[in-house]
Amino acid sequence: MTVIPVPAERSPITEADLKSFYQGRDVLITGANGFLGAHLVRRLADVGARCTGLHRPNSNLLRLADVSSRVTLHAVDLRDAEGLRSWVRAHPPRVVFHVAAQGVDPGKRDLETMFQSNVLGLVNLLEALEGMPLDAFLNTGTCSEYGPRGDGPRPESEAPGPVSAYGVSKAAAVMLGVVFARTRHRPIVTLRPFTTFGPYERSDRLVGYVTTCVLKGEEILMTGGVQARDFIYIDDVVEAYLRAGIPPVAAGEIINVGSGQVVTIKALVEKVREIARSTVPVRVGALPYRDDEIWHLCADIRVARERLAWTPQVPLDEGLRRTLDWYRRSLSLAESLR
Numbered sequence: 301m302t303v304i305p306v307p308a309e310r311s312p313i314t315e316a317d318l319k320s321f322y323q324g325r326d327v328l329i330t331g332a333n334g335f336l337g338a339h340l341v342r343r344l345a346d347v348g349a350r351c352t353g354l355h356r357p358n359s360n361l362l363r364l365a366d367v368s369s370r371v372t373l374h375a376v377d378l379r380d381a382e383g384l385r386s387w388v389r390a391h392p393p394r395v396v397f398h399v400a401a402q403g404v405d406p407g408k409r410d411l412e413t414m415f416q417s418n419v420l421g422l423v424n425l426l427e428a429l430e431g432m433p434l435d436a437f438l439n440t441g442t443c444s445e446y447g448p449r450g451d452g453p454r455p456e457s458e459a460p461g462p463v464s465a466y467g468v469s470k471a472a473a474v475m476l477g478v479v480f481a482r483t484r485h486r487p488i489v490t491l492r493p494f495t496t497f498g499p500y501e502r503s504d505r506l507v508g509y510v511t512t513c514v515l516k517g518e519e520i521l522m523t524g525g526v527q528a529r530d531f532i533y534i535d536d537v538v539e540a541y542l543r544a545g546i547p548p549v550a551a552g553e554i555i556n557v558g559s560g561q562v563v564t565i566k567a568l569v570e571k572v573r574e575i576a577r578s579t580v581p582v583r584v585g586a587l588p589y590r591d592d593e594i595w596h597l598c599a600d601i602r603v604a605r606e607r608l609a610w611t612p613q614v615p616l617d618e619g620l621r622r623t624l625d626w627y628r629r630s631l632s633l634a635e636s637l638r
Contacts, residue, residue: 331400378421498534525566533619558599
């Protein structure tokens with residue numbers, strides 16, 4: 301693939317542009333049953349893509365129950381190189397959204413499984429696609445790749461400095477994607493989401509946990525809450541992914557996806573309580589800080605503005621309202637996603 305020079309600022313991308321590109325195009329989503337993957341499936345189906353989703357064998361498919369007719373699902377372990385190669389050769393995609401990951405959830409941090417899934421899984425997928433024509437391959441990083449330096453937005457040019465094993469595994473996968481893009485001329489672009497939240501998030505993640513507590517009238521247990529995070533609503537993240545799949549975006553590019561603003565965990569908890577008009581008690585300091593805590597994470601989103609003509613459209617308060625409304629309707633489903 302020849303890398304196409306990217307203009308300083310991209311022309312606006314409309315809904316018609318998205319439909320024109322994705323309509324009838326074969327799209328593969330790894331980790332299709334996950335939080336981000338399931339939202340990608342819905343949005344891609346809406347713009348007319350022919351969606352195929354991969355998921356780990358015996359994994360929970362509840363997020364896709366209401367859209368099962370709009371996606372073809374296959375149980376394929378990315379660690380199984382031969383099985384993956386055989387499947388990909390029989391079902392060649394034109395666009396790949398690689399969002400499968402292991403280790404995001406604190407309870408699932410077996411190091412061997414994490415590195416095999418996040419690093420070797422990416423290698424196996426790229427090797428399986430070797431020699432096949434691709435319009436785009438969207439790889440997924442994480443804000444956990446950044447280190448614990450001081451305040452201020454983090455640009456993509458900042459050297460990785462992860463303080464967790466998960467961050468290390470994802471940083472390695474991102475660098476592999478860059479190497480494959482540059483040495484094998486593959487159209488790989490990495491998106492690096494910050495703290496994403498919204499419907500279908502697990503109820504033991506931060507926003508899900510606080511929302512569940514206010515709906516059930518249960519006490520909220522938290523740390524001191526001074527950590528500052530860049531919260532971004534899931535619909536905005538999905539929009540960035542879809543735009544990144546449309547050429548021209550330079551192969552090897554890494555793009556932050558965040559709001560460009562921060563709020564402390566304590567302030568986030570208070571926002572949810574206020575929106576829900578809840579008076580449930582909050583025990584600040586009831587939980588210890590993590591040993592690998594990063595105190596300030598904010599995305600520099602200038603590259604996303606220039607390369608994708610993208611800016612977040614859903615303010616934090618509105619995103620929290622939408623999330624609260626979904627949890628009110630679907631609390632039992634959210635709790636079953638654990």
